[in-house]
Each structure stands twice: as C-alpha cells, then as structure tokens.
Amino acid sequence: MEIDRAIKESSDRRLQTKYNNAVYVIQRAFALYEFEQVAFSFNGGKDSTVLLHLLRAGYYLHKEKINYSNGNQPDCMLKCPIRTIYFECPCAFPEINSFTYETAAAYDLQLEIMRSDFKSGLESLLKEKPIKAIFLGTRIGDPNAVGQEQFSPSSTGWPPFMRVNPILDWSYRDVWAFILTCKVKYCSLYDQGYTSIGSIYDTVPNALLSTADSSSTKENFKPAYMLSDGRLERAGRAKKISSKCESTHVLSNGMDNTGAHRSSFLTASIIAVGDEILFGTAEDQIGATLCQKLYATGWQVAHIAVVQNDVDSVAEEVEQRKSRDDIVFLFGGLGPLHSDVSVAGVAKAFGVCLLALLPEGITELLHHETLPVPLIETAQVISKLRMDFPDIYIGCHRKSRAGPLIISFVGKNKIRVELAAEKLSRRFHAGAFCEFSCD
Numbered sequence: 001m002e003i004d005r006a007i008k009e010s011s012d013r014r015l016q017t018k019y020n021n022a023v024y025v026i027q028r029a030f031a032l033y034e035f036e037q038v039a040f041s042f043n044g045g046k047d048s049t050v051l052l053h054l055l056r057a058g059y060y061l062h063k064e065k066i067n068y069s070n071g072n073q074p075d076c077m078l079k080c081p082i083r084t085i086y087f088e089c090p091c092a093f094p095e096i097n098s099f100t101y102e103t104a105a106a107y108d109l110q111l112e113i114m115r116s117d118f119k120s121g122l123e124s125l126l127k128e129k130p131i132k133a134i135f136l137g138t139r140i141g142d143p144n145a146v147g148q149e150q151f152s153p154s155s156t157g158w159p160p161f162m163r164v165n166p167i168l169d170w171s172y173r174d175v176w177a178f179i180l181t182c183k184v185k186y187c188s189l190y191d192q193g194y195t196s197i198g199s200i201y202d203t204v205p206n207a208l209l210s211t212a213d214s215s216s217t218k219e220n221f222k223p224a225y226m227l228s229d230g231r232l233e234r235a236g237r238a239k240k241i242s243s244k245c246e247s248t249h250v251l252s253n254g255m256d257n258t259g260a261h262r263s264s265f266l267t268a269s270i271i272a273v274g275d276e277i278l279f280g281t282a283e284d285q286i287g288a289t290l291c292q293k294l295y296a297t298g299w300q301v302a303h304i305a306v307v308q309n310d311v312d313s314v315a316e317e318v319e320q321r322k323s324r325d326d327i328v329f330l331f332g333g334l335g336p337l338h339s340d341v342s343v344a345g346v347a348k349a350f351g352v353c354l355l356a357l358l359p360e361g362i363t364e365l366l367h368h369e370t371l372p373v374p375l376i377e378t379a380q381v382i383s384k385l386r387m388d389f390p391d392i393y394i395g396c397h398r399k400s401r402a403g404p405l406i407i408s409f410v411g412k413n414k415i416r417v418e419l420a421a422e423k424l425s426r427r428f429h430a431g432a433f434c435e436f437s438c439d
C-alpha cells in the first residue's frame with residue numbers, strides 16, 4: 001500500500017511514530033465497529049486530507065489482517081468506500097468544494113452531502129443510518145479540540161456517536177511532513193498561502209507567508225508548508241472580537257468582515273494572579289516589563305488584569321481573554337501552596353482536568369534554594385492551619401523570584417491572628433523565619 005510504504009521508507013522517525021499511532025487508532029475503530037457503522041467527516045481541508053489517506057492505510061491493514069486480498073488494483077488508487085459526510089456551505093471556497101468532490105470520486109468515498117448545520121445534519125443522518133463512530137481530522141490546538149481524546153463521545157446536546165480523532169496529537173509540521181512524504185494531492189489553496197481554511201468570509205492567506213515587497217503591486221504568498229511556526233497556522237483566520245458580536249471577525253489583513261480597518265497587531269493580554277497585589281502589599285513588576293517587551297516586538301497588549309487567588313476568578317478571566325487575544329500571559333499563583341490556584345483556573349477555563357498533581361514524597365525536589373524549608377512542606381502546614389483558623393485569611397507571596405516567602409495573617413481578632421502565626425512558627429525549626437512583624 002503506497003502510503004504505508006512511503007512512511008516506512010522515509011527517514012522521519014517522528015512521522016513514523018505519529019503514523020503508527022494514528023493507524024493503530026483507525027484499526028481499533030474498524031475492529032470495534034462494523035464498516036457501515038463508521039463515517040468519515042471530510043471537508044477537503046489539509047487535516048481531513050491526511051486523515052483520508054490514513055483511513056485508506058488503516059483500512060488496507062485491517063483488511064489484510066483478516067486475509068483480504070485487494071486483487072490486482074493498483075494500490076495508489078486503493079479505494080476506501082467509507083461513508084463520508086461533507087457539510088457543504090454556500091460560503092465555502094469553490095476550490096475546497098471541487099477538491100472534495102474530485103477526491104471523493106477518486107477514492108470511491110460514499111459521499112453524504114449535508115446542507116444544514118452540523119448538529120441538525122448529524123441528528124437527521126443518525127436517524128437514517130446506523131452510524132456509531134465518526135472519524136474527524138481534529139488536532140490539539142483547534143478551538144474545538146479542548147478536552148477531547150482520540151476516542152471522545154459526542155458532547156451533551158449532540159446526537160450520540162463516538163468522535164474518533166486519529167491525528168489529535170499531530171502538529172502542523174507533522175501534517176505537512178505526511179502530505180509531502182506521501183506525495184498526496186491537496187487543495188490548491190494551500191499553495192496560495194492559506195494555512196487553515198474556513199469560509200470565504202473569514203479566511204485570507206496567512207500574512208506570515210507573504211513575499212510582498214514595496215515595489216510589487218500584487219501580494220504573493222509562499223505555500224502553506226513553508227510556514228515555520230505552526231502555532232501561527234490560524235493567523236489567516238478571522239478572530240471573533242467580541243462574544244456579544246458573533247458576526248464581526250477581524251482578518252489578519254487588518255480588515256474586519258464589514259470592510260472596516262482595524263489594528264493588524266497580534267494582541268496579547270496579561271493576567272497577574274495575587275491577592276497581595278489587590279491588597280496593595282505588593283506591586284506587580286512583571287506586567288509592566290512584559291508590556292514593554294511585547295510592544296517592542298510588535299505585539300499590542302489589549303488588556304492587563306489582576307485577579308484574586310481564586311480558581312473561578314482565574315477561570316473567568318482566562319475564559320474571556322482566550323477567545324479575544326492571540327496570546328494570554330498569566331503569572332502568579334503557580335506554586336504548591338493552597339493559594340496557588342492558577343493552573344486549576346486555566347484548566348477550568350478550558351474545561352479540562354489537571355493531568356498531574358505532585359505525588360507524595362518528592363518534597364526534596366521542591367526545595368527552593370533561598371528557603372530554609374521545602375515549599376511543599378510549608379504548603380502542607382499552612383493547609384492544616386487554614387482548617388484550624390477558618391476566621392483568618394492566610395496569604396503567601398514572594399516579592400521577587402529569589403526573595404523569601406512572605407506569609408501574612410489577616411483577621412479581626414488580634415489574639416487569634418497571633419495564635420495562628422505562633423502555631424505556624426512552632427511547626428518549624430528555629431531560624432526558619434527570618435522576620436516576624438505584626439501591624
């Protein structure tokens with residue numbers, strides 16, 4: 001099979017691993033479901049083009065396992081008559097439409113054309129056909145990939161089916177390495193500088209591939225596979241500028257979809273997490289420095305915020321900024337202390353779980369060179385103290401990266417505050433605290 005052979009003959013070890021894993025997922029899906037129970041969601045884009053050829057390879061290898069012979073068919077045309085769903089939209093690029101139709105015909109894909117929105121289209125299709133699993137070319141980094149795994153049931157409110165995402169962990173570079181290594185056809189728009197394709201209203205060539213110089217009148221673009229930083233794959237896609245104003249998008253050519261000019265800067269936002277900044281006991285020094293550095297490198301800082309050490313406050317701020325800005329910086333609240341909730345807040349904003357907390361018994365690894373006690377040990381003691389003193393606010397911060405940990409106790413009853421502080425100091429050896437002050 002030509003795809004399998006091209007990958008095996010290539011010297012790209014990373015691509016071989018990605019290919020093997022994806023084909024494994026596909027073969028497991030073919031083993032789990034009957035052939036008529038699976039469908040392929042194909043839209044002519046680069047990711048679904050990669051998936052098409054992986055499906056062909058997976059289908060061939062699956063069939064081979066159950067002693068199937070494909071006769072004398074030339075293998076570059078190996079068909080995969082899988083049920084294929086295409087949501088055709090009047091706002092699709094004509095090049096995308098024709099590529100989808102031509103490819104479907106070339107590989108004998110059993111095309112089901114849908115002209116409604118995804119959800120209602122799938123609802124009616126699933127009533128008619130015995131579909132249980134749908135292959136998608138979703139990749140980590142796509143806006144809708146958050147929280148998904150290689151096998152992910154459809155979301156609540158959607159008809160029930162399994163989403164199978166064989167290339168979920170593929171990078172932009174992996175996608176192009178596959179396409180170029182296997183020499184498969186792809187939609188012509190990618191040769192004109194488009195790096196991710198949506199509708200004609202929200203997609204332009206990626207400005208990072210522009211070859212324009214001031215003398216030429218027409219702007220030319222390098223092909224998509226020349227984009228060196230895959231993180232900027234969606235730079236040619238419109239950005240929703242406000243959740244309240246769904247219909248207004250900003251394109252990277254500086255125009256919004258109403259034709260008005262807007263800033264063509266990439267935008268950043270900065271979130272500082274720290275009660276101490278809000279109490280006025282510490283100053284945020286990082287934010288201002290970051291603004292200067294970003295501005296100097298051509299970014300526009302659209303927003304800077306300080307939030308409490310509180311999971312929901314962090315989640316709310318991240319949630320709002322992530323859909324508006326190209327990058328969100330967050331600092332503070334990242335250690336092992338009870339008040340360090342930033343990572344949990346970010347996970348909540350993305351609707352995912354935290355993959356790793358720290359296992360017990362690695363306290364020595366967390367020893368901070370200027371702290372006489374491992375930070376994690378302090379964290380445990382303070383957590384316990386918070387249970388004993390629910391009436392006292394216990395905050396922790398450091399003035400600088402190398403500075404000592406400042407633990408503050410705030411409460412209405414001075415005796416209780418002193419008692420809490422004393423209880424803390426008794427838990428550590430003499431000299432662990434270099435200073436003790438009471439306002």
Ligand SMILES: Cc1cc2nc3c(=O)[nH]c(=O)nc-3n(C[C@H](O)[C@H](O)[C@H](O)COP(=O)(O)O)c2cc1C
Binds near residue numbers: 118143154163198
């Ligand atoms: C076959 C198929 C299944 C989908 N299943 C889900 C789903 O279970 N949950 C969901 O929120 N969106 C689902 N979507 C919608 C996608 O998450 C996403 O909105 C879509 O690919 C469009 O991306 P766009 O909004 O950038 O055009 C599905 C889309 C397709 C084509």
Ligand SMILES: Nc1ncnc2c1ncn2[C@@H]1O[C@H](COP(=O)(O)OP(=O)(O)OP(=O)(O)O)[C@@H](O)[C@H]1O
Binds near residue numbers: 044045049088135142
């Ligand atoms: N109109 C559609 N019809 C069928 N499937 C679709 C449609 N739009 C998206 N999908 C599915 O969602 C996946 C992810 O879409 P996405 O736009 O990120 O990728 P792509 O179109 O393959 O490539 P690109 O990122 O270059 O646009 C597709 O690979 C496809 O499986």
Ligand SMILES: [Mg+2]
Binds near residue numbers: 043045196197198
């Ligand atoms: Mg697309």
